[in-house]
Amino acid sequence: MTNDLGALDSQGWWAVVVTYEGKATCARFESVRPAEHPGGVWARPGEWSSSLDEAAYMAGVERIRSAIADGVVYQANLCRVLSAELPGESSIAGLGARLATGNPAPYSMTMKVPGLEVACASPELYLSRDGDVVESRPIKGTAKTVDGLTAKDDAENVMIVDLVRNDLGRVAEVGSVEVPGLCELEEHPGLVHLVSTVRARMAGGGWPELIAATFPPGSVTGAPKASALDLLEVLEPVPRGPYCGAIGWVDADAGRGALAVGIRSFWAENGLLRFGTGAGITWGSDPLREWRETELKAARLLEVASGDGAGPDLAERGTRRS
Template identity: 40%
Template sequence: MPVNLATGRACGITALIDFTDPCNAAGPRLRHAFDAPRRLLVARRVEEVAGVLGAAEAAARAGHWCLGGLRYEAAPAFDAALAVHDAPPDAPPLAWFAVHDAPLPWPQQQGEDFAPAYLDWDAPPARAAFEAALARLQRGIAAGEYYQVNHTAAFTGRWRGMPRALFGALRRAQPGGYALWLDMGETQALSVSPELFFDWRAGPDGRGAILTRPMKGTAARGATPADDAAREQALRASPKERAENVMIVDLLRNDLSRIAQVGSVRVPQLLRTQALPAVWQMTSDVQADTRAGTRLADVFAALFPCGSVTGAPKVQAMRAIRALEGGPRGIYCGALGVLRPDPIGGPGAIAATFNVPIRTLELHADRVRCGIGSGIVWGADADAEWREWQAKRAFAERASAPFDLLETLALEGGRLRHRAEHLARLAQAAAHFGYPFDADAVHQRLDALERAHPQGAWRARLLLDARGALQAEAHALAPTATPVLLALADRPFAQAHSEFVRHKTTRRAHYAAFAPQPGSGVFDTLLYNAAGEITEGTFGNVAALLDGRWITPSLSCGLLPGVGRALALRGSQVQEGLLRLQDLPRVQGWAFVNSLRGWLPAQLRMPG
């Protein structure tokens, strides 16, 4: 049994890497596993960092694979003017690399990859502190101290389960990009970063090609295809988001010039949008040819930390970061990646690929830490930046606990009602979450369910898990007395725009918190979002008769696209629209709508 040299404990796989090819996103991925390393390269003091980078580079040029990275607090190793928080005496190493003889094949999926893993988050950073920091930064921008600062905060909590299972959940939540799991002994890094820090292909003399791809400019994904396309276009056109990206491109052009052959720095791709599960991101490519004599430590000295996570000018921005942020960033905003031999370049050539560890969890004992941030410029708006933080954190929320995709259908007289519509919605959810979906297998399971229930009325549930496994069950469905009673929620539904609202899953705690109390006589709770717009009930959609016409809230308000709602919209009975809290006294009638129970006349009980 191999032994992890960092901890002395017996172990199997200690690292997994799943990197996009930076030069060909459609090409084969760099996907490997690694067992116990032959040795570790560790720097605990600033003055040791350059030596560790040199040793890792030498090992890669000798034919080994080195996985590891640097914490954000390693920055003063390259320039004493780069201000960071002092790390406590018991902090993990500033630089850490594991040296392996060779990679192992990517492991076949096992139960461990889908074992339950849970993230239980503490209270989030305070909104008031966030707004105060933003205002302080904008005063600094107005005074000419800097023109962009990347402000971040740490979300913390506890984790349970197996690290490999949690890494699998994170990869499903944030597929693609530059994913890496490292068991570093004292800590574990689980990164599913979409951002490339740099990819450097260099011969033995240091000459080669280097690519950086800063990610700056963000927009949340839309609730519908049309809304999503509009948000992408708005991101492309936004002067604020474009300026944010161009500022960092200029910074990186300057950084690269320190190691580049004269006249070789170029920007072949500027302001390109990239679709991620929760957000649209804007990226640009900055490339150069490195000079003879360039070494890995020189590359880090020129680029680290990446300008996208500092701001510009870098020195002044990092001073502002230290003044505002309460402690070290750690692995977040540092660098994680791999050094390996490059057979194309010949003997002694290497390929070095590192991500910027955003969308990254750091585990220490039973604690978990996740940093989230955004670039603050003069035109930044507190509400928009706060929403951006929530959208960027969605990957961790998605991976916080296992969930199945769910469809609930009416089964009457041996036939499932609106079967095709439900399966189309299930297929859309499977595509969104990356769950395997076998349409033939689904039809076979539902055919069997229909044959088993040839008579009576049933509530059928179809579940699809992360492996693509299906479960179908049926429970007796009692008739519903009408009109049903709705009660207005006593507070806004904060999760209205979550992907766990737009898609139906077994993760329903956010709905359960608003569900009517048993024995209250209330059939369902009427929800509204932070803008005061009515959205839906906790287990169905709603419609209201207003000014002589029936309207159902627009999907842009944040609600499930119910099958019953869609069927009602196909005819002339209902139209989409906005229904606000102030409109409620004018509503002349209500209906609860879902595929299971159909159109139910309803009454609304107002508070008080």
């Protein structure tokens, strides 16, 4: 196991987690096989606390709108982290298995190594690489149904596509960056997303250079990225950890890999189970609507963590502040 991203260009099959704050964990495995996934209850709905309650989150939305009016940013992704006590007998591996059945996602992954336990059900591709061809599929625009999507969602998606094009352009061959898919509709359990595809051919370098040019993912930061990161550091009271970072695998021997944006993800830390949720804020954002979007994104996943496969819509229940 190493914290050096350069190892991903060496040899072997690696599981990778990079926290939003930039700490990398790369674990090389001699073989990959199904693991035991015990069941259990990880956290009941009423047990979760939130780093930002409804009032604080809505105030943060207004702060971002003021920053947009002042020309500091034109989009920022405001997030909050939920926490609950993790029962000692509960297994992250078991939670990963429940996510795979209760909330199937294209970039599901469970990783448990010393000092790090993550169960991910991400629908969003941060980076894939096949030789020198790289691709990112940012998600921007979320609603319960297609009818709930608005012009704001399209505008937000296009903003982030421009950011991702610029990020990939730092390491791409001149003229190779393209957008083969823009604002395409994807359906996932309990909600719909707008997804775009940005593709490029690398001019040189490896995983460290690629991640350095594009991290943190644009869809969970904002634009301009540097200004959004400064603003979010002020507004968000706790670190995001693996949430909004990168989670995935790299086959160094084959020159291939796929890293998801670390959304729809749980992680264990200091006896607590944590989960992050957020929303992209633009000038057209309504604070209450954005709060409800964070609830919508969390609802199904918190239901899975309760050990129940069905139940009332948790988006209607809210959370309490720690």
